[in-house]
Amino acid sequence: MNLNTLTLTNYKNFEFQVFDFDVKINCFVGANGIGKTNALDAIYHLAFGKSYFNPIAIQNINHNADYFVVDGRLTKNERDEKIIVSLKRGQKKIIKRNNKAYDKFSEHIGFIPLVIISPADRDLIIEGSDTRRKFIDSVISQSDKSYLAQLINYNKVLSQRNALLKYFALNNTFNADTLAVYNDQLSAYGSEIFKKRDAFLQTFIPIFKSRYEVISQSKEAIDLKYKSDLFNADLIDLLKQNINKDKALQYTSVGTHKDDLVFLIDDFPIKKFGSQGQQKSFLIALKLAQFDFIKQQSGVAPILLLDDIFDKLDENRVAQIIRLVDDEHFGQIFISDTHAERTEEVIKQTHQSYKMFKL
Template sequence: MVKDMYIESIELNNYRNYRKLKVEFGKNTNILYGNNAQGKTNILESIYMAATTKSHRGTKDRDIIRIGEDESHIRLFLRKRDVSHKIDMHLRKSKNKGVAIDGIAIRRATELYGLLNVIFFSPEDLSIIKNGPAERRRFMDLELCQISRLYYQNLASYNKILNQRNNLLKQIYYNKSLIDTLDVWNIQLVDYGSKIIKERKNFIDMMNDIICDIHSRLTGGREKLEIVYEYNVNENNFEDVLREKLETDLKYSSTQAGPHRDDISFLINGIDARKYGSQGQQRTVALSLKMAEIKLVKKIISDNPILLLDDVMSELDTDRRNALIDEIKDIQTIITCTGYDEFIKEQVIINNVYSVVNGTATRVRTEES
């Protein structure tokens, strides 16, 4: 049964171009409008940070803190299952971030995951199909980390072991006797890597169960879409491949095999959309991907995720925009755009409208449902 989770408000101090800001949100659609480079995306980023401890841009904490300041604060208030919660996040230039839930400090990011599920959709996502494999791995990892604490732990451990193994490969170049210690890292890399591969496979299988019908509707039944997980190694042969590629690894001083080199492909009627799809087809695939992501998260957490749309509507044609709007009618959505008028005629309940200008957000309209 879908429950009612939504963000009530967010407060920022010394966050990017905001010295001090408070924005309140309604349960349905909330609009942040203004010219480019005024700080609209920064508000969405802060929400994503509060939910995941990470920037959707991959930005380091010290670069998020307002210029000239040493620290930044995010305070997000949400309601979930009729209970209010507060997420406090303290970003510091010279130390790790501090996070507290309802006033109680947490030690690990995994303690935060699952409290607030958000899906971020930006114009960059429209080109995820034709971008490099790193973008598609990032798509899988960002969503899987939110819906599986164990995946986050396995991924963090894998990346740590991978870095240590790569450092050892560089040292072996100067000291050949160190090669005997490589097996210790290989065992751990295979252990964590195999778990990542299994979860990614399962994630793609679940996405395929949903995305085919969505894409068929978007294309009037003309196209059948399938996501294919292109794993670099599978969990059964990972250890063997590491041994086979040892000379290559030593030559390049980096690990050439593993899930850090995975990719996914998108087949439209059996044809690879990354290579042969038109721009319109690629955009429709990206939209299908995000809509399937919404449905999958709903299914897994038995709740509605929060949807953050960063200037996406203007990138979609009328049919695609209407399909997305129909999908988000029962979801709290926070939208950024350059013009408010374009949403007046859309069939959504608009709760709040804010004008964002140079680090300020002024509420100009409220329509409570």
């Protein structure tokens, strides 16, 4: 898969910009605040219909404009494809493939397999479980449409159950039969989500460990642990057991929406006991494992976005990452960096074709 051209109109700080890309490595270089990360985010937008860095869609429109358009021309399985993502103030976002609008954005997810590695990934370590669940969900969803549908349905039923619990509290009432309907639905979707997350992580964790081993040259022992209420009991039983607690809290306290991933280094939480370099290596290994998994599932090498990748890594670890990238296993790669000379010097070591875009 290759992204051939990207045209940005009123997207963030770009009023109008056209990029023609190399099939292998593309580097956006320039001072901070010039738009390097925005260019990468536009590519992410093509794949997921949203920004990686700013979930408030309207804030991705240039300050002086009423709309933005991200237009990508790509080649996939030897076919030319056109993806356009556009948003006008006061209107709904539109995603089109070959001039035909999608009815549901979820239908587009996975069409452009993509992995981003960014300093913003540190949220996976420092933020709450919600961020780590989103990571698991985004990896599985790119290759499993039924999982995405189950997730959407689960979240819909969860909202309805929570609204019912609030209604009970406000009106000092309770109806076990109505609640049972939501329990059954939540349990059906949640059980499938749990099974798929568990199966995914059993495949994913060994890939992740082998990636980290190469980056760190086997200096530390790392691990990922999947934490879920559903290891202890079926969701339907957990919902019944926790009904008094849920009524008091006015929301659903158990289920797959409480799942988490525990990140460990030498058996201790990496958040507290990992250095900045170790944490960055951990996150890069996590994302490279995501790349491997998606490629394994889809048979297509995802586009790889490397945002500010060389920051906070010693030369040894940078060299290891570049050796990984200098591999036919990888497809098209997009890099952002503040130092044009450093980037070009590192890229030349790969003996791959490349283009530099000085912003």
